[in-house]
Amino acid sequence: MRVLCDPAGPGRGGGGARGRRGLALGAGGAGTCRWAPPRPPGEKSRSRDPGRIVEEAHVLSRSHPELVITGVHIGHYGRDLEPRGTLTALVRRLLDEVPGPRFRLGSIEATEIDDGMVDLLATSGGRLAPHLHMPLQSGADPVLRKMRRWHNREDYRRRAHEIAATVHPVGLGADIITGFPGETDADHASTVALVEELPFTYLHVFPYSPRDGTVATELPGPVPQRVSRERGRELRELAERKGARYARERGGAPVEVVMEGANGTALTGDYLRVSVLASHTPDPGVLHHGSLSRDGSSITVDEGAPLALN
Numbered sequence: 001m002r003v004l005c006d007p008a009g010p011g012r013g014g015g016g017a018r019g020r021r022g023l024a025l026g027a028g029g030a031g032t033c034r035w036a037p038p039r040p041p042g043e044k045s046r047s048r049d050p051g052r053i054v055e056e057a058h059v060l061s062r063s064h065p066e067l068v069i070t071g072v073h074i075g076h077y078g079r080d081l082e083p084r085g086t087l088t089a090l091v092r093r094l095l096d097e098v099p100g101p102r103f104r105l106g107s108i109e110a111t112e113i114d115d116g117m118v119d120l121l122a123t124s125g126g127r128l129a130p131h132l133h134m135p136l137q138s139g140a141d142p143v144l145r146k147m148r149r150w151h152n153r154e155d156y157r158r159r160a161h162e163i164a165a166t167v168h169p170v171g172l173g174a175d176i177i178t179g180f181p182g183e184t185d186a187d188h189a190s191t192v193a194l195v196e197e198l199p200f201t202y203l204h205v206f207p208y209s210p211r212d213g214t215v216a217t218e219l220p221g222p223v224p225q226r227v228s229r230e231r232g233r234e235l236r237e238l239a240e241r242k243g244a245r246y247a248r249e250r251g252g253a254p255v256e257v258v259m260e261g262a263n264g265t266a267l268t269g270d271y272l273r274v275s276v277l278a279s280h281t282p283d284p285g286v287l288h289h290g291s292l293s294r295d296g297s298s299i300t301v302d303e304g305a306p307l308a309l310n
Contacts, residue, residue, distance in 0.1 A: 143187050
């Protein structure tokens with residue numbers, strides 16, 4: 001199994017008979033990280049034709065109220081097309097030509113979210129879910145350089161603040177890896193400080209684990225697993241507090257949700273996973289209106305007609 005740069009993201013599941021569904025932009029990838037096994041020689045990102053993507057979105061929208069735009073590196077979409085395209089242009093076309101579903105971006109690099117995309121997030125009226133999953137991996141520049149990440153600490157920090165200042169509300173998530181070779185106590189403290197500062201609403205935190213065939217296994221300064229786990233625990237607890245505070249701030253707000261399976265939970269546009277209060281099981285094939293509870297942990301679904309798909 002190939003492990004890519006972003007161990008988790010909001011669009012990974014994407015399947016199921018109803019509810020959310022992935023909309024793939026292409027195949028292959030345009031970059032790798034030091035903890036990911038190298039890709040076969042010559043493998044490059046291949047963007048699908050935008051017309052085909054729009055056609056598929058039309059078909060999927062007949063039974064899926066939310067489509068998650070997915071790919072290995074979606075921020076690179078369109079660079080290999082002729083004429084050259086962009087992710088923002090594709091998303092704008094999807095919003096214009098496929099009026100039924102809500103769209104959501106999958107995992108995307110902070111430095112690849114242009115101003116046009118931020119504008120769509122802010123002005124689409126929820127058609128493009130106000131949610132971004134921007135892999136961070138570390139808040140310390142020495143670790144980011146060893147990881148060969150596409151951003152530095154200040155690049156990420158500045159873009160996250162710019163987005164949060166423009167998009168209201170916004171769910172903001174990230175991946176973080178603890179215990180990467182050479183990560184010092186000071187590096188970890190820098191990551192904690194950045195997480196405290198930025199308006200994250202959730203985190204996916206993973207301990208580093210060596211993988212055969214990766215450059216990272218040859219780096220000096222291995223971090224004991226006990227230390228890596230403790231650093232991860234600290235970050236997860238911090239993220240849980242920030243997430244709970246954000247949910248409380250959203251308490252009582254009107255929202256649109258998509259049902260998730262048969263477990264009685266639903267997902268808001270800004271990526272709050274909530275329990276559903278209703279007199280009957282809501283149809284998973286449509287979006288539903290409702291109001292969040294005071295603590296933002298549940299939603300009372302309006303008993304009137306749900307949002308119909310085109």
